[in-house]
Amino acid sequence: MLLRNTFWQTLLMPYIKDINSTRINLIELIKKNIEHKVIDNHFLGDVIEISPKDAFEMSAVIGSNYLFNPAGYTMKGRNETFIHRTIFQNGAYTYSPGLFERDLEMKIVSCNGVHSVKRKYPNLFKVNIKLVFKIIKRGESSNVEEKIYEEIINNKEDPSSYMIIKLFDSAGFEPVLEYLSFKNFNKNSYLFENQVPFFQQNFEYKNKRVSGGIPDVCFIRTPELNELYKCKLAPANENIIINSLPFLSEFPFSKDTDHITSSIEDFEVVLGEVKSSSSSLKQARLQMDKYSFVEFASDIFSFIPDYRSNNKDIYSSMFIEGDNIKYKNKYSGVVNPDFTRKDRVYTETTIKMNLLAGARFEVINEVICCFQKISSKEGFYSYHLIDFCLRNPLEEIITILDQ
Amino acid sequence: MAYTSDLRLKNVLKDIHLYVVKELGNQGFNELPSLRVFDESQEDAKLFSEGGLTFKDPKINYKYGSNDGAWVYKGSPILIVEGTFGTERGQFGDGQLNRFSHSLGACVNGHTGVTIIPFKGESYSKTGKTIAGMDTSIRIKYATVHKGFIKGALNSTKKHRGNFFVMDVYSSNLLVNLIIEKFKAVLKRRNNLEDIEKLIIKQMEKEVYNYEYASRSKGIIGNLYNNNNYLISNFSRAYTQNFEALTDSSKRDGHGLLGKCLIESYLSEEENYYAIFLRMSKKDLQNLSQRQQKEFSFINNSKYINICCFDDLEFNDKKLKKRLEDIRKINLFRHRKNELLREIQESFNEGSITLKSH
Numbered sequence: 001m002l003l004r005n006t007f008w009q010t011l012l013m014p015y016i017k018d019i020n021s022t023r024i025n026l027i028e029l030i031k032k033n034i035e036h037k038v039i040d041n042h043f044l045g046d047v048i049e050i051s052p053k054d055a056f057e058m059s060a061v062i063g064s065n066y067l068f069n070p071a072g073y074t075m076k077g078r079n080e081t082f083i084h085r086t087i088f089q090n091g092a093y094t095y096s097p098g099l100f101e102r103d104l105e106m107k108i109v110s111c112n113g114v115h116s117v118k119r120k121y122p123n124l125f126k127v128n129i130k131l132v133f134k135i136i137k138r139g140e141s142s143n144v145e146e147k148i149y150e151e152i153i154n155n156k157e158d159p160s161s162y163m164i165i166k167l168f169d170s171a172g173f174e175p176v177l178e179y180l181s182f183k184n185f186n187k188n189s190y191l192f193e194n195q196v197p198f199f200q201q202n203f204e205y206k207n208k209r210v211s212g213g214i215p216d217v218c219f220i221r222t223p224e225l226n227e228l229y230k231c232k233l234a235p236a237n238e239n240i241i242i243n244s245l246p247f248l249s250e251f252p253f254s255k256d257t258d259h260i261t262s263s264i265e266d267f268e269v270v271l272g273e274v275k276s277s278s279s280s281l282k283q284a285r286l287q288m289d290k291y292s293f294v295e296f297a298s299d300i301f302s303f304i305p306d307y308r309s310n311n312k313d314i315y316s317s318m319f320i321e322g323d324n325i326k327y328k329n330k331y332s333g334v335v336n337p338d339f340t341r342k343d344r345v346y347t348e349t350t351i352k353m354n355l356l357a358g359a360r361f362e363v364i365n366e367v368i369c370c371f372q373k374i375s376s377k378e379g380f381y382s383y384h385l386i387d388f389c390l391r392n393p394l395e396e397i398i399t400i401l402d403q
Numbered sequence: 404m405a406y407t408s409d410l411r412l413k414n415v416l417k418d419i420h421l422y423v424v425k426e427l428g429n430q431g432f433n434e435l436p437s438l439r440v441f442d443e444s445q446e447d448a449k450l451f452s453e454g455g456l457t458f459k460d461p462k463i464n465y466k467y468g469s470n471d472g473a474w475v476y477k478g479s480p481i482l483i484v485e486g487t488f489g490t491e492r493g494q495f496g497d498g499q500l501n502r503f504s505h506s507l508g509a510c511v512n513g514h515t516g517v518t519i520i521p522f523k524g525e526s527y528s529k530t531g532k533t534i535a536g537m538d539t540s541i542r543i544k545y546a547t548v549h550k551g552f553i554k555g556a557l558n559s560t561k562k563h564r565g566n567f568f569v570m571d572v573y574s575s576n577l578l579v580n581l582i583i584e585k586f587k588a589v590l591k592r593r594n595n596l597e598d599i600e601k602l603i604i605k606q607m608e609k610e611v612y613n614y615e616y617a618s619r620s621k622g623i624i625g626n627l628y629n630n631n632n633y634l635i636s637n638f639s640r641a642y643t644q645n646f647e648a649l650t651d652s653s654k655r656d657g658h659g660l661l662g663k664c665l666i667e668s669y670l671s672e673e674e675n676y677y678a679i680f681l682r683m684s685k686k687d688l689q690n691l692s693q694r695q696q697k698e699f700s701f702i703n704n705s706k707y708i709n710i711c712c713f714d715d716l717e718f719n720d721k722k723l724k725k726r727l728e729d730i731r732k733i734n735l736f737r738h739r740k741n742e743l744l745r746e747i748q749e750s751f752n753e754g755s756i757t758l759k760s761h
Binding site (some may be wrong): 072080083098106387 | 417538
């Protein structure tokens with residue numbers, strides 16, 4: 001049950017408003033959207049136990065830090081492949097290191113996939129995680145990881161089974177809302193990302209030079225996902241986050257997942273703009289106008305807790321009503337079929353890169369060097385990697401994961 | 404929120420901290436340094452003494468740029484780091500100079516500031532070159548660290564009590580060693596700090612060997628005369644920013660101006676450095692001062708930078724003066740005036756544009 005707090009309770013807690021302008025306790029809203037066990041009387045205050053899967057997704061989407069070490073470790077920002085989508089760059093791939101790391105000589109030397117991360121943190125998917133809600137008050141430092149890490153050790157517990165979610169009482173909650181949009185988007189089989197490669201400036205379309213801004217969230221349905229379902233690498237009855245692709249071989253999906261459903265036929269992109277309050281509605285609309293102008297998404301929505309699309313609105317909306325997160329479909333914009341065709345290739349390449357990072361790096365090195373006819377002792381560069389992903393089918397990449 | 408250099412950089416700092424803590428633990432240290440790093444950049448902008456990652460000039464009280472992280476022991480800085488992946492994201496030229504003030508703040512205040520950046524980066528771009536045998540959608544432009552940045556950092560280290568190091572972000576072992584040895588020095592334990600610092604300086608010097616700053620620039624003035632035909636500077640710059648460039652939020656050119664101005668004031672060494680604002684009047688400068696435009700106030704109050712404007716110049720060629728006056732309001736990015744600017748540069752060097760004596 002979502003709590004309606006008393007005045008004094010809400011004064012101490014970050015809150016958002018629903019469409020009736022009712023204050024909603026953000027902590028309770030998060031709890032409502034994940035399976036958890038409350039840990040009573042914990043020395044760190046408000047703490048719940050969650051599954052390794054939920055912990056991974058919260059870390060990757062919100063940026064919550066695992067306490068594997070005193071500085072904290074987040075899954076967010078570790079699987080960058082391309083800065084922009086190819087359709088906005090004359091078909092060019094604007095690659096950046098991130099998921100794959102380079103050395104001084106610009107050779108690729110490692111990847112942030114399951115093998116690399118598990119070598120550092122073997123318990124990544126083995127144990128339930130204790131999630132600590134930490135409210136950062138106005139003027140307070142958010143650099144709290146080390147202090148909490150020490151407090152856990154002083155209480156003779158293992159910090160590596162802990163994660164901190166920071167809630168700022170004087171700032172917006174967009175990353176938390178992005179996570180909630182992922183949990184609530186009303187369809188299955190979507191690939192979700194909240195670090196959306198898009199474009200910011202200088203895209204010429206319909207004789208107009210436009211700036212694009214960056215969407216907060218993106219849901220993609222593409223026939224390439226069928227291959228993951230067929231190989232039982234991912235379940236078809238839930239949305240998955242793009243950050244999980246390099247971890248699929250060991251990703252702890254729920255036991256009751258359904259791997260086979262009717263296959264996805266068409267490519268589709270849905271973009272979302274997230275704001276903490278309807279006071280930012282104007283900025284959200286300006287952003288959505290930009291996304292709409294480039295005729296790329298089949299649906300565009302805002303997620304503003306206290307705003308539901310009205311009759312005049314052209315965009316869809318996700319919003320909070322009472323205890324629930326709801327969706328109102330309104331958008332019926334045009335999609336440029338040429339963009340759909342090209343972005344499907346871009347998305348497939350991105351999926352391949354992410355899946356490939358789930359293989360052992362020694363195997364990746366061997367396979368790419370062999371394909372490019374270069375010495376595996378010498379190693380390979382980023383252009384060899386992208387070229388490899390462009391020229392090999394998804395099925396081929398999946399076989400590499402087993403080696 | 405899209406991927407930013409900032410997020411990736413902060414993850415790099417956290418990963419480096421892990422190595423630092425592990426190595427110090429292996430060496431038997433019980434007390435360890437902390438890493439000060441924030442989720443939100445607003446916190447970076449607080450002064451270091453107030454728990455943030457920014458320093459101010461001790462003499463003129465203006466803030467330098469914020470840093471990304473710091474290793475701290477008992478509240479005092481061991482090492483302050485600013486970082487960027489700009490050379491991997493299409494930052495080829497002077498844009499890199501914008502960040503000069505960040506580590507400089509630490510250096511001026513007697514600390515060790517380090518800027519980490521890929522010294523050589525593959526910036527993928529639609530205008531890049533294709534690679535033989537590779538898919539044609541792969542197009543690369545190589546970008547390198549701005550050597551003027553490194554040269555400015557070396558000169559800052561000579562001039563101030565602190566250090567301003569520039570290191571390749573992919574030399575993380577060297578950075579780990581620097582933090583560890585600096586920590587030992589702070590604890591007054593036996594250390595190799597001097598050797599590590601010498602090695603870093605040597606690497607920086609190697610990068611700028613035979614490098615001549617701004618040799619092709621249209622703004623640098625090698626000989627600046629006053630109207631008594633007296634040579635007053637061998638290293639100054641004519642700036643093309645107008646009033647709007649520093650006050651219109653859509654242009655936001657102040658950061659670039661500050662970076663370039665600061666670097667050049669260090670590169671000028673013992674020379675008097677003049678920042679000549681070709682497209683601004685005395686009134687414009689007064690307005691900027693009154694508005695307390697952040698970057699302008701900083702350079703206006705620096706003892707190393709002499710500021711002057713169009714009204715301070717004397718022209719032998721009145722037509723040239725008029726031509727310059729006529730471009731005061733135009734957008735120079737859209738309407739390039741390279742030939743005129745080259746002509747103005749030559750006129751300064753020949754002494755046919757001079758600075759009025761006051």
